[in-house]
Each structure stands twice: as C-alpha cells, then as structure tokens.
Amino acid sequence: MKVVIIGNGIAGITTARHIRKQSDHEILVISAESEHFFSRTALMYIYIGHMKYQHTKPYEDWFWEKNRINLHKAYINTIDFDTNTLKTANREEISYDKLVIATGSVTKKIGWPGENLKGVQGLYSKQDVELMETNTQNVKHAVIVGGGLIGIEMAEMLHSRGIEVTFLIRENNYWNSVLPIEEAMLVSRHIAEHGINLIPNTELEEIIGDNDGRVKAVKTKTGKTIDCEFVALTTGVTPNIDFLKESALETDRGILVNDFLETNIPNVYALGDCAQFKNPKENHPPVEQLWYTGKMQGKALAKTICGQKTKYERGIWFNSAKFLDIEYQTYGLMFNKPFATEDTFYWEHPKGKIGMRANFSKTDGSLSGFNFFGMRFKQTVADTWIRNGNHISNCIAQLNEGFFDAEFNKNHHKKIVESFNTAHPKHQATIAKKKKFLIF
Amino acid sequence: MKIIQKIGLAIFLICFAIFISLLGLGKYQLTEVSFKASVTDSTHQALLAPNIQQMLGKTYDSKIDFITDYNKSLDKTNQKFKDNQEWDKVIYTDYALAITKNSTIGFVKDNQMLLFYICFVISALGGAIYMVADLFIHPVAGIKNNDIFKRSITSRGIIAIFFSVFLVVFYLFLYKAPAYISNWVLLVDPLSFSLTGGEASHWFLYGFLYSIIMLTMGIRMYVKYRHNTYQMVRTTSVIFFQLAFAFMIPNILTKLQLPAMDFKNMWPLDYTFFFDYRLDSLLSAGMLGYWMLGWGIFLFVVGVPVMVYFFGKRWYCSWVCGCGGLAETFGDPFRQLSDKSLKAWKYERVIVHSVLVFAVIMTAAVLYTFFTGASTILGINTYAIREIYSFAIGFVFAGAIGTGFYPLMGNRVWCRFGCPLAAYLGLVQRFKSRFRITTNGAQCISCGNCSTYCEMGIDVRAYAQKGENIIRASCVGCGVCAAVCPRGVLKLENLAEEGRFDIYTRPEEQ
Structure with a gap:
C-alpha cells in the first residue's frame, strides 16, 4: 500500500514515522517548504542566531532513507480524488492508496489596506x-x-x-x-x-x-x-487549504475531520493545523494549532492507517511557551476566567516574575488546572492530579513533588502554602514533615 | 555601555598584543652568574663550562641565536660523551629555558613588574570589563546566545581558525620548546618566588595563566547565567578547585619542601601518578607521602564509584576537574561546536575507551618496572610505552588538540574523545548511578537548543522528544541543556535507580 503525506511538519512526519514503526507500507512525504523535517518552533532561534537551520532538524539526513520514508520536494496544485492522483506544480502526477493532508497554516490576513506591501x-x-x-x-x-x-x-x-x-x-x-x-x-x-x-x-x-x-x-x-x-x-494563522477549496473535500475553516481524523472522502485523512474537528470536545478549539497536538494526532492516525482504528484523544490539556525570558507551562483547561463552577488561587513572587495559578472545583475542591510562570512543573504530576481530581489542599501541600526547576534554585513552596491558606481558609494545606536522611 | 564594552575589549587586545610581542623582545647575555644560577647541578656545570665559554659575555639580539648556540654547546658536550660511550655523563636535563630566562637583559628584564601587571592584571581587568558590561547591555537576566552562529570566533570563522592555530602553537612551545617563551616565564618569576620560594618554570606560568583565564571567563559565566543558581554554584566550584587545589596548594607544598600534589587530580587523567619519580618522591616523604599516595589511590578506587553512583560523573567533570573547569569557563563560548552526529558518537566510544585501555596497560607496565626493576615486558620497553603515552595522549591529545581545537570542535574534545578518567567515570554513570537528566513528559517541542548547546555532542533532543530520560556515559552534567530549554523540559536529578530508563507515554497512548 502506498501512503502519501502532503506536508513534512510535525503532524505529517509523526504519521510517517509511526506508520513505518508499525508496517511496511510505502511512504512518500511531499513538501514544498523544505527538503527535510525541521522544528518549526525553532525558527525564531535561527533569526536570533542561537542556531542554524541544520540544528533545527530533529533527525539526521540519513534517517529518512534508512527508514524507507521517501521525501519529495514539490508543491501540490490539485488532487484528483476519483483517480487518487496528485498533480504537482511541475505537472508531475503522483498516485496514492491513502492520502494524508498535513499542510499546516498560513498567516491570517484580514484585508487591511496595505497588508501586501513590502516589509x-x-x-x-x-x-x-x-x-x-x-x-x-x-x-x-x-x-x-x-x-x-x-x-x-x-x-x-x-x-x-x-x-x-x-x-x-x-x-x-x-x-x-x-x-x-x-x-x-x-x-x-x-x-x-x-x-x-x-x-x-x-x-x-x-x-x-x-x-x-x-x-x-x-x-x-x-x-x-x-x-x-x-x-x-x-x-493568528489559518489552515493552508486554498488549493482544496474547489474540490470534493469538505472544508470549513480547515479540512473537516471526525475523531479518527477521517475526511468525507474514504482513504483521505487530514490532521494538524489544517484540520478542523466536526465535533470538537466541549471547551476545545475546533482547529488545534499546536506542536503537541500535531504529534499526538500523527500517532493516532498512524495506528488507524495501519489497521488499528484509533480515536484521537487529547487527554489532559497541556501547553507551554516562553515569553522573552519567562517560561510558561499550563496543565488542564485554563482560560482567562475560571469556569463558574471553579474557584481560583493565584500566587505571585514579590518581584513579579514568577507566578502560579490553580483552579479547582467550588464544590469538592478537586483540582482542574495549573498555570506556571517562571517556574517549571512536572507534567506527570499535574496530569495525574487533574485526572484523579485530587483535592486542592493536598495538591498545594505536595507541590514539591512536581517542581522541576534546576537544582539549587529557590523553592517557593512555603510562601505558596501560606498564601493559599490565607486566601482559602476553608481549605488548609499542610506541608508534610520532611523525612530526615542521615547522610543523603 | 556598548562603548565601555568596546573599551574593555580594546584594553584586553592591547595587553594581549604586548604579551605576544614580548616574545621577540629583550637581549641575552650569558654570564658566569646566570650560568651557575641556571645549571644547578654542579657536575653538569663542570661538564658544560668548557663548551659555553665562547657564549660568555656575548650579547645576543635574537633569542633564537642564543638558544641555538646553547643547544650547539650542549650537543658538543654530549657528543663527546656519546662517542666515548660515557652514557652516565650525558646531560639530559633541559636547562635551555632557565639559561635563556636568566640571561635576559634589557627591556623585559628591566620592566618585569610593569609588564606583569599589563599582561596579566590589566588584560584580565579589560576582559572583566567586557564581560560585566553585558549586565547593562542585557539588563534582563535570561538565556541570550544571540548571534553566536553569526560571529566568526564562535562559529568556526576565520578568527576562530587563527585562534585555534595560536593555541596549538602555544601548546607546542609550552611542551616542546619552553625556552622560546622564556620572557613570559620571566614575568611570573617574582610571583613564583613569593609563592614557592623558587624561580618560575613554564608549568608555573601555565598554572598561573590557567587560573586567571578561568577566573576572568568565570566572571562571564556569572553574568551569563545569573538567573540559574546551578550554574553559579558550579562555576564557583570549578574556580575554587583550580585556584586552591591546582594552583595554591601545590605551590605552598613546594615552598614547604614537601612533594607537590594536586589533591583533586586523579589517575588515569593524572597519568604520571604511578611513574617511578613520583612514587619515589612520595615514598621518601614519610607519613605525608604515604598519605598522599593513599589518597590518590582512594580517589579512583572508592571515590569514583561512590560519588558517581550518587551524583553522576558531574561531581568530577563539571565541578572539580581542571580540564573540565577550563572547558566550562574559557570554553563555554565554543560549546555549540561539538559534533552531534551518530557517527561522531561511534568514534567517541571507540577512541575514549581505547585511551582508557592504553592508560591501564601503560600504568601496569610502568608499575611492573617499578616493582621488578625489569625495564622490558614481553620484549617491549616500558619506558617506550610511557614515552608514547606522554607524547600522544598527554601532549598531543590533551593539550594541543584538547584545548587548541576549542574554536573548531567545541570545548570538550579531550573530555569527550580522549580522557581515560572520563571514560571510567562514564562507565559507572551509564551502568550504576542515580543520575539522569529527566525529561518532562511530552513537553518537548524538538527545537534543538539542548542538542546544539551540549558540549559533549549528545543529541539530547533525540531523547527528550521521545519522553525518554537522558542517560549517557559521556554526560558531564553541566546543566546547560536544561538552562537553554525554552519549555522547561529537562532537569538534572539524582533519583532512585529504578525506572530511570522508562519512557513517558501519555495515558491515552498506552
């Protein structure tokens, strides 16, 4: 079977790699952007001079041939879904048995006067x-x-x-x-x-x-x-699907897909930035433009293509970013206001560059999410606590289990606990006494 | 502030230019006094005296002529003994540096202290101004590797190539022809007298230079990583061990007429530890000597496995070691130049473990000779093995390539490909240690900062993006991967051994 993937970003490449792990299908990845897969998230560092383009490639160039993932640099003009054929800008024709569309995004322009000027x-x-x-x-x-x-x-x-x-x-x-x-x-x-x-x-x-x-x-x-x-x-960015607008493929903002990342046409799938969920989960965006989700979707889709039909499951939401020098990690669904059923606790370091927030249920005190600024926190810990709905007082009392800052960095646990106990007197957090070790 | 930074750089460069130009300055005149002060062995004095007569009182404008003449005199002396088969009279001691230094007259000799301040103190101050000015140019703390791949010096440009050649040539003179850098040694004579009670050798100069370079470049580390306590503590540690253990203590021991020892240097990195002359010196120094010998053995027999088990090899390589200390301070601007390819890793494993095997065999041969007195083993001369090791590993690999290639291959060429101690520490770290770099779940965005800035050439990202902890024999635990990670994915930790190789999978994907 020949699987053709349009787009060599994280979504397309993850799909290709995982199809290879599970099968012997012929795999062809087509991209107009670059010869090889690179990390889009690192583009800024090339400009700043932290890295060169070559450093952004997560796999060495020999990797693709060794894993029999064929790469082809071409721009796809049209897709003929009746004959399963792609036509490139160079008038090449490429046939497929299964097609994966992972063409990512383009910058959103909303018709400002002068938006196409030089510069x-x-x-x-x-x-x-x-x-x-x-x-x-x-x-x-x-x-x-x-x-x-x-x-x-x-x-x-x-x-x-x-x-x-x-x-x-x-x-x-x-x-x-x-x-x-x-x-x-x-x-x-x-x-x-x-x-x-x-x-x-x-x-x-x-x-x-x-x-x-x-x-x-x-x-x-x-x-x-x-x-x-x-x-x-x-x-913002918007799905890169202009070349599909006139086709039989069902689109809205993005290519419409179900939870299995299947489009309205059999054997054609879409994922990553260019896909739009027909029935997004409550409070989840219909188009997920994240590195992490592209990767997760790719893993799920590879299973489906290899015969083990698998739903894409987002799991407990998480994301990260870095605002200049301040790192940001978030776990669970955290918006600019807590849900009506939730209470919130925010702590900020007096110097104003470190902060954390925890949202929790008003009724049973179960944790629903965290925001961290300028402090690192373990995903495994946050994920488990949110999944299990651990009580907020226990979570605050046990924050030490999740702190992920470099060794010797200042630990603000005590301050956070004090602040929490003052802000939410009905939930008291108590730090368990440290086990004393004799030597280590 | 940018102007002040440039002034700092200018001060440094001017001092550096003066330092270099000193090599060609000065006049040389051998006198009875300087001859006797240099050739301390009275037998040698008597043997050499007839042949250096024609040099006495003559003023040389060129150091090269002076050294050539001295070498001719020495050869003439030795040739006679060799012809007569009087092997015991042949002079092997190298007096060239001492004679050249003590015969120096003129500008350098007359302005010794002034030049000392210019070359070492003011130049270091200039460097410090350059580093500290960055506090004001980038007033907000954070990782700023801006333009590192756009500057010639840090991205294998033409300046980097020149600098590398300079360093290699420096090591060549230092190890093989120190007489030619006698003027530099002359500058540190007064300091050497006050610290050790004797005149400076080229190794004293080297130790001193090493220390001030680490100190100055350590300031750069403090400025660059002021937001990261781990880096601050670690930098303080390497500077402390250099200044106290590698520089001051051995010099003080010398002054007290005890065997000099760098208590943190360890076999097999310290490959001469079991050489006959060192064992003899320790064994003849009474209780203290025995204690020193015991400590040296204890370090690698007990210290390595125990400490690496609890803390990883970082306790030595990036906290204590001298080579590591230089790499972590002076070498930090070059860390991104290490080769991350799988191919490089394959070479690394073969080469570094071969050096370890070589070091063990060489030491075994040397000890065999020490205990049995037989100088050959299986027909091979143990002195020859020792000479080959000293030249190929001690000089070429550790010195000329190890430091000389900083601007081309990164700051850990020696530690990664050559250091036998690193190989030994690495084996323990890989198979029996609590140390690992923990990967934070699925938070990696594969940006590649970690791999780019790994001085040991570990492709950190390859592990992180899989949700796998990084456990590698070569990791020296410098912590820079975790520092440059923009998403808080990496952390150096000592935790229970159990499960350290586990890969994180999200519950949805299990």
Whole structure:
C-alpha cells in the first residue's frame, strides 16, 4: 500500500514515522517548504542566531532513507480524488492508496489596506524567516500587530537585533484573551522591562506604503500614525487549504475531520493545523494549532492507517511557551476566567516574575488546572492530579513533588502554602514533615 | 555601555598584543652568574663550562641565536660523551629555558613588574570589563546566545581558525620548546618566588595563566547565567578547585619542601601518578607521602564509584576537574561546536575507551618496572610505552588538540574523545548511578537548543522528544541543556535507580 503525506511538519512526519514503526507500507512525504523535517518552533532561534537551520532538524539526513520514508520536494496544485492522483506544480502526477493532508497554516490576513506591501509579513514557514532576514535589513523601527504567541516571538527576534519594537495589542494586557489578568499583567510588565513598547487597546486601521511599495507607517484605529519600516502581522494563522477549496473535500475553516481524523472522502485523512474537528470536545478549539497536538494526532492516525482504528484523544490539556525570558507551562483547561463552577488561587513572587495559578472545583475542591510562570512543573504530576481530581489542599501541600526547576534554585513552596491558606481558609494545606536522611 | 564594552575589549587586545610581542623582545647575555644560577647541578656545570665559554659575555639580539648556540654547546658536550660511550655523563636535563630566562637583559628584564601587571592584571581587568558590561547591555537576566552562529570566533570563522592555530602553537612551545617563551616565564618569576620560594618554570606560568583565564571567563559565566543558581554554584566550584587545589596548594607544598600534589587530580587523567619519580618522591616523604599516595589511590578506587553512583560523573567533570573547569569557563563560548552526529558518537566510544585501555596497560607496565626493576615486558620497553603515552595522549591529545581545537570542535574534545578518567567515570554513570537528566513528559517541542548547546555532542533532543530520560556515559552534567530549554523540559536529578530508563507515554497512548 502506498501512503502519501502532503506536508513534512510535525503532524505529517509523526504519521510517517509511526506508520513505518508499525508496517511496511510505502511512504512518500511531499513538501514544498523544505527538503527535510525541521522544528518549526525553532525558527525564531535561527533569526536570533542561537542556531542554524541544520540544528533545527530533529533527525539526521540519513534517517529518512534508512527508514524507507521517501521525501519529495514539490508543491501540490490539485488532487484528483476519483483517480487518487496528485498533480504537482511541475505537472508531475503522483498516485496514492491513502492520502494524508498535513499542510499546516498560513498567516491570517484580514484585508487591511496595505497588508501586501513590502516589509509586511507574518511568521510561520522557513521562507518567512528568510524573508524576514531580508525585510529587516537596516530597519530601525518595527510594528507588531496582534498579541499572541507568534507576536511575542517576533518581538523577541526584532528586539535581539536592536530594532525598536512597537507592539499593538487589542486587549488591555498581553494575551488577556487567553491568560487571566494577573498573568497577562506579569507578562506585560516583562515585555516593558525589555524596552519593548507594548500599546494596549489598539487595533490596526491601515498600513501605509511609500512610493516604492514599501511600508513606511501604520495607522491605528485611534487615528495614531506610527512610522516604521517593518510590520509583523501576528493576529493568528489559518489552515493552508486554498488549493482544496474547489474540490470534493469538505472544508470549513480547515479540512473537516471526525475523531479518527477521517475526511468525507474514504482513504483521505487530514490532521494538524489544517484540520478542523466536526465535533470538537466541549471547551476545545475546533482547529488545534499546536506542536503537541500535531504529534499526538500523527500517532493516532498512524495506528488507524495501519489497521488499528484509533480515536484521537487529547487527554489532559497541556501547553507551554516562553515569553522573552519567562517560561510558561499550563496543565488542564485554563482560560482567562475560571469556569463558574471553579474557584481560583493565584500566587505571585514579590518581584513579579514568577507566578502560579490553580483552579479547582467550588464544590469538592478537586483540582482542574495549573498555570506556571517562571517556574517549571512536572507534567506527570499535574496530569495525574487533574485526572484523579485530587483535592486542592493536598495538591498545594505536595507541590514539591512536581517542581522541576534546576537544582539549587529557590523553592517557593512555603510562601505558596501560606498564601493559599490565607486566601482559602476553608481549605488548609499542610506541608508534610520532611523525612530526615542521615547522610543523603 | 556598548562603548565601555568596546573599551574593555580594546584594553584586553592591547595587553594581549604586548604579551605576544614580548616574545621577540629583550637581549641575552650569558654570564658566569646566570650560568651557575641556571645549571644547578654542579657536575653538569663542570661538564658544560668548557663548551659555553665562547657564549660568555656575548650579547645576543635574537633569542633564537642564543638558544641555538646553547643547544650547539650542549650537543658538543654530549657528543663527546656519546662517542666515548660515557652514557652516565650525558646531560639530559633541559636547562635551555632557565639559561635563556636568566640571561635576559634589557627591556623585559628591566620592566618585569610593569609588564606583569599589563599582561596579566590589566588584560584580565579589560576582559572583566567586557564581560560585566553585558549586565547593562542585557539588563534582563535570561538565556541570550544571540548571534553566536553569526560571529566568526564562535562559529568556526576565520578568527576562530587563527585562534585555534595560536593555541596549538602555544601548546607546542609550552611542551616542546619552553625556552622560546622564556620572557613570559620571566614575568611570573617574582610571583613564583613569593609563592614557592623558587624561580618560575613554564608549568608555573601555565598554572598561573590557567587560573586567571578561568577566573576572568568565570566572571562571564556569572553574568551569563545569573538567573540559574546551578550554574553559579558550579562555576564557583570549578574556580575554587583550580585556584586552591591546582594552583595554591601545590605551590605552598613546594615552598614547604614537601612533594607537590594536586589533591583533586586523579589517575588515569593524572597519568604520571604511578611513574617511578613520583612514587619515589612520595615514598621518601614519610607519613605525608604515604598519605598522599593513599589518597590518590582512594580517589579512583572508592571515590569514583561512590560519588558517581550518587551524583553522576558531574561531581568530577563539571565541578572539580581542571580540564573540565577550563572547558566550562574559557570554553563555554565554543560549546555549540561539538559534533552531534551518530557517527561522531561511534568514534567517541571507540577512541575514549581505547585511551582508557592504553592508560591501564601503560600504568601496569610502568608499575611492573617499578616493582621488578625489569625495564622490558614481553620484549617491549616500558619506558617506550610511557614515552608514547606522554607524547600522544598527554601532549598531543590533551593539550594541543584538547584545548587548541576549542574554536573548531567545541570545548570538550579531550573530555569527550580522549580522557581515560572520563571514560571510567562514564562507565559507572551509564551502568550504576542515580543520575539522569529527566525529561518532562511530552513537553518537548524538538527545537534543538539542548542538542546544539551540549558540549559533549549528545543529541539530547533525540531523547527528550521521545519522553525518554537522558542517560549517557559521556554526560558531564553541566546543566546547560536544561538552562537553554525554552519549555522547561529537562532537569538534572539524582533519583532512585529504578525506572530511570522508562519512557513517558501519555495515558491515552498506552
């Protein structure tokens, strides 16, 4: 059987690797972006100079041949679902028995005037970073529009080159649409600390170009004009499925799939950023644009393709990011406000760069999720506690089991417990006495 | 602040240029006094005297001519004995450095102290200014490896190649022709007199240079990792062991006329530990000598297995060891240059374990000779084995390549491919230790920072992205993978041995 995968990102490659682990199917991975699989999450580090492109490749180049995963660099123009054939931009025809579409995303543009000017771009692909390298030569001032995870990455990238950055966000504080206000403020302060000019409550009206068709300023909805030579559009990404719009494949924002990642056409599957769940689980987004979910979906789909039909199960939600120098880990469903049935506890270090939040049930005190800022926490511990609905007082009392900061780093457990006991007097957390060891 | 940083760099570079130019400065004149001060053995004095007569009182403008003439005189002396088969009279002691140094006159000799301050103190201050200015240029603490792959010096550019050649040439002179760097040794003479009570050797110079370089580059570590207590403590530890154990204590012992010993240096890294002259010196030093011998043996017989079991080989390699200390301070800017390929790992395993076997065989042969007095074993001269090891491993591998190739192959070339002690520690770490780098569940995003910054060339990401703990013989536990990880995925830990190889699978995927 010949499995063809369009897209060599984490979703497509995980599928390919796991099909190989379980079967002898012929595997072909097609990508227009790069010869080999690389880590998209590391693109920013290439620009900053922490790494070169070669360092972002998780597998050495010999890996693919050794594992009989064929790679082909080509752009797919159309898919003929009746004859199971792909047509590339070079008029090649490629046949398949099973097709996996994992084409990822493109930068979302929403029709701003001037959004196609030179020096205006988003950041998603390898080509985007290369473009950014050229676009930011001799740039003194840049504007970032939209305060999500890509926005903060681009802010860090530009800032590392000594470019003055103005960061326009729609909310009152950075990423307040997702982060609770305390956390959003913590990150906002940190952004300001770096000398990045974060401008809240501001939306883009238009991008103004010069006579050469290059950006020279942006205008905000409040009527303010900001001079700049570079504009980063980071209001989100959208599934890269334009080439499928006219086909028989059912699409909405993304390619519609069921829980098995099957599309409306037999033997055609979609996953990763470009897929949209027909029936997303409650409180889960229909399009999951995360590295982690792409990987999990790939594992599940490989099983299905190899004959063991497997539902994609998200499990306990988790995610991570890094806001300049502050790391962020989250476990469980944590939004900017707790659910009505939940109570919340937030602790922040006096210096304002470390914080943690725990949400728990108002009725039985069971833990529903954690946010960690500037402190690392073990996924295994958080996952188990949330899964089992451990009582919040026990969780707070036993936080030490999950702390994952480097050795000798300051432990704030006592302060957190004190703070919790003051804030939630009806749940008292008591730290168990340490076992005393004689020597070690 | 950027200007201040540049001033710091300029100060350093000027001092460094002066330091280099010293090699060509000075005049040389051999006198009766300087001859006697250098050739301390009175028999040798008498033997050499007739042949150095024509050098006496003559002023040399060139050091090379001076050394050439001295070597001619020495050869002439020795040739006569060799011709007459008077082997016991042949002079093997190398007096070239001492004679050259003591015969120096003119600028360098007259400005010894001034030049000492310029070359070592002011240059180090310049370096320190350069490092500390970064506190103000990057006022927010955090990992900033910005542009590391865009700078020539840290990405195998042309400056890196020059620097590497410089280091290799330095080691060549240091080990094989120290007389040519006599002016540098001359500068540290006063310090040597006050510390050891004797004049400086080139090894004293080396120890001193090693210490100030570690100290200055240690400041860089403190600035760079000020948000990471593990790195701060570890840096303090390596600097302490260099200054106290490797530099001060042996010099003080020398002053007290006791056998000098670096109490943290350990066989088989310290490959001369069982050489006859060292054993003789320890055995003739009474109780203290016996104790030193016992301590040296205790370290590798008991210390290694016990400490590695509880803490991993990091307790030595990145906390105590001198080679490791230099790699972790002076070598830190080059850590990203190590080769992470599977091929490199294969070479590493073969080479490093071969050196361990070689070290054991060489030491066994040396001890055989020590105890039996027989100089050959199975027809092979044990001195020859010893010479080959000293040259190939001690000089070429550990010195010239080990440090000289920092700018080309990363800062742990020796530790990774050559150090027999690292191989031994690694075997214990791999098979019987509580140490591991824990991977945090499925949080890895495969970005590759960890692998890129692993000085030992471990492909850390390959483990992390599978949810597997990193347990590798070569890991020195520097902790930088965990420090550069942007997602909090890695942690160095000593935990129960049980389950350390387990791979994390999400409950949904079990």
